[in-house]
Amino acid sequence: MHKPLKLPKKAISGVFPLSVVIPPYPCPFHCAYCPTFPNIPKSYVPDSPAVKRYIDNEWKIKETIQSRLKRMEALGTPTDKIEVILIGGTFLALAPSIKKPFIKEIYDAINDSSSETMEEAVKKNESADKRVVALCIETRPDVINIEEMLSYGTTRVEIGVQAVDDEILKLVKRGHDVAKVREATALLKDAGFKVGYHMMPALPGSSAQKDLHMYKQLWEDEDFRPDQMKLYPTLVVKNAELEKWYNEGKYKPYDEETITSLLRDMLISTPRYVRVVRVMRDIPKKWIVAGTIHTHLRMEAESDAVVEVRSREIGYKMKKGYKPKPWQLKTYEYKASKGKEFFIEAVDENDVLYGLIRLRFPAKKVLDELENRAIIRELHVYGPAAKLNEKSETQHRGIGKALLERAEEIAKESYDDIAVISGVGVREYYKKRGYSLGKYYMHKKLKNKD
Ligand code: SF4
Incomplete structure (x- = not known):
């Protein structure tokens, strides 16, 4: 066995993931579990680390990105291949006058130059020192615009699916149904995007048994079968409508044992062509009213029976001393x-x-x-x-x-x-x-x- 390698964690999969937070514009939707704080992007809490960086820099996008890249380089992480991930609210629902200048600023920051137009900034990146090798947009199945996303250089689209059950989606005021998820998935795949789903076990109206059934449906029904997965067990977060439901006794999250065993079963039933990117949202404890605060659940839920992409990646194996073969x-x-x-x-x-x-x-x-x-x-x-x-x-x-x-x-x-x-x-x-x-x-x- 090789001596375990000290790899910069952020670049373990070959590219540096750069989260770019969308400024706090209101989101036109009203999902019951989603918190709202003044001057904070929808679905985030005031001191989420990524958001804090932008607040501290008064939402100056270019400066924030450049100081982040400099800091990572100083720590020894290569940043010449970057995956940009847009987070916060529903970006595609914003006005065009906000979106294009925002994307231009991201590319200008990475190119370390100023362009006249977004198109020029995108073009310049083709041969820049630091290159955007992937760009991810998080959105909803009912807010999708293929050509617009392509013009930004988008390669991956993550959609909030949460549950594949119309009653649950209605109960949490999601505002779209399962048919929309099928439609969006087909459209995105046929346009060549890599498709990620966000799923939320433990939503109101569900049970651990139902969650596992819905999860297995994602692989049994060919209309779903996404390429990537983020598993975000429902948390009662301050300032979300769900907090009221919890205080009134109308909703109770699962206990930690139930969640861990559910996640274990979910990981085992994930096919080998899927990458489970994340398990649990990283929300500072002080904002969580109820639900599992243990963010290392993935480690407990892992087992030898898991074959999804991330558990087999060479980068993670090398960290444990594995020698490439x-x-x-x-x-x-x-x-x-x-x-x-x-x-x-x-x-x-x-x-x-x-x-x-x-x-x-x-x-x-x-x-x-x-x-x-x-x-x-x-x-x-x-x-x-x-x-x-x-x-x-x-x-x-x-x-x-x-x-x-x-x-x-x-x-x-x-x-x-x-x-x-x-x-x-x-x-x-x-x-x-x-x-x-x-x-x-x-x-x-x-x-x-x-
Ligand atoms: S669409 Fe997303 S950001 Fe908007 S309320 Fe729902 S969960 Fe929150």
Whole structure:
């Protein structure tokens, strides 16, 4: 065994995750569990660490991002490959006059320059020193605009699903039904986005048994089958309507034992093509009225029977002293939202994961640009982040190339062309592999047409 590596935790999956908090505009929805505080983005509490950084900097987005990047570099974390994650409220529901300048400021901060327009700032990032390799927007299934998200360079969309039961959704005043979740999931996958779900066990009207049943439905019913998952057991947070329900005895969260055993069962039933990104929300204790405050529940809920992506990633294994081994490609095919998915992974003899690619044969044409094309929704090489032109023990070692070639081979059997949804900062990588930029996607001809 190798001596355990000291890896900067933030970049363990190969990219630096940069949370950008949306200023506190009101959210037009009224979910019963969601707290409201003056001058704090909806669903957050005053001293959440990410939010605090922006408040301390008086919501100066560019300055806050740049000081965060400088600080992480000083701590030894590479920040030249960045995943931007927009958090707080419902960004897509805001006015266009707020959204475009906000996205421009993010890219300007990362490019360390000032652009005239958002489009110019996005373009500059293609060859900047620090590149946005992925951009994630959190939204609701009923607030989705495909072209708008593509114009920002979005690659992943996380939707608040919470429960797949219309009665529960109505009870918590969510404002959309399960049919909307099915519709949004299909649209997002056919547009090539990586799709994440947020689920909330222990909502009013549910039970541990019902929660597990709903969770298993996500994998049994092909209309769901997201790529990523965040599990946020319901907490009674100060200033949420749920606090009133709790005080009136109308709602009681599960005890810790029930939650831990439920999460264990959920993790075990998660398929290998899904990444469980997070278990529990990180809310400072002083704002929690009732519910589990123990944020390390994931560790207790983990077991050898778990096969989801994160539990098999080489970066986490290396932290425990695991030495990288030879890998081979394996393809797992499944149906999702009426299309066909190919989940190709680079794994070693112990099923440790070095990289993955998600190839889709879409069910419907969402945009003209995607007509008669297979689409790559994600390409990810795991392991500690390497700098853009350097090699780490797992990154820049031919894994990405092998995954891409295998996906192209599979696509070639049914399509003449292939498209990739690519983070703005990864476009150069695809250009070197024969792709060229269309309006939003990178494209490559797989066969010469007669
Ligand atoms: S949509 Fe999201 S931010 Fe808005 S009230 Fe519901 S949970 Fe809170």
